[in-house]
Amino acid sequence: MANEFLISKWKIWYKSLDVNHDGTISMADVEESRSKFSELHHLDAEKKDMVMKNFEKWWKEYIFRGKDGEISEQEFVDALNKDFTADKNKFIATMQSCFDILFDVIDTNKDRSISEEEFLIAFKAYGHENVALDTKFFKAYNPKDGLVPLKDIVTSWVDFATSTDASKPSVVKTAFETGV
Numbered sequence: 001m002a003n004e005f006l007i008s009k010w011k012i013w014y015k016s017l018d019v020n021h022d023g024t025i026s027m028a029d030v031e032e033s034r035s036k037f038s039e040l041h042h043l044d045a046e047k048k049d050m051v052m053k054n055f056e057k058w059w060k061e062y063i064f065r066g067k068d069g070e071i072s073e074q075e076f077v078d079a080l081n082k083d084f085t086a087d088k089n090k091f092i093a094t095m096q097s098c099f100d101i102l103f104d105v106i107d108t109n110k111d112r113s114i115s116e117e118e119f120l121i122a123f124k125a126y127g128h129e130n131v132a133l134d135t136k137f138f139k140a141y142n143p144k145d146g147l148v149p150l151k152d153i154v155t156s157w158v159d160f161a162t163s164t165d166a167s168k169p170s171v172v173k174t175a176f177e178t179g180v
């Protein structure tokens, strides 16, 4: 069983994925995030097509988890808790691929680093429009020459989605709690 700390983070994660802020996660959020992402990056038709497919695949596999294009917060938490309780190591491995895939798409220039621009565009695309807070979030990763290694960001998200240790600070949790 997940503890209260982990469940509270899953609820934060759920809210962070409600791109159009209507209180629920549905295909409308997939549509909005992927079209905004393509638009903000000025992707050409071929790349846009790939992003459209990759986004949908990611949402279906890791967020809807077999539900048909809509999932409530309770269903989301229950689904994560079921997998976490069944096999914690397998759950961590699944979250590792979840965030590997997500940030691989966000790393549009494929240099295995996330730049401030890539970070800001991704968060804007996901409905987090407050540039000052998004920038503060990015800076919390201590970028060197404006870049954060992809693996540092992925690790922070895997920790966010899997750690039950409330004594360990979470960059991701802190950022969302300050309003990102």
Ligand SMILES: [Ca+2]
Pocket (backbone or CB within 6 Å): 017, 018, 019, 020, 021, 022, 023, 024, 025, 026, 028, 029
């Ligand atoms: Ca929504």
Ligand SMILES: [Ca+2]
Pocket (backbone or CB within 6 Å): 107, 108, 109, 110, 111, 112, 113, 114, 115, 118
């Ligand atoms: Ca990059």
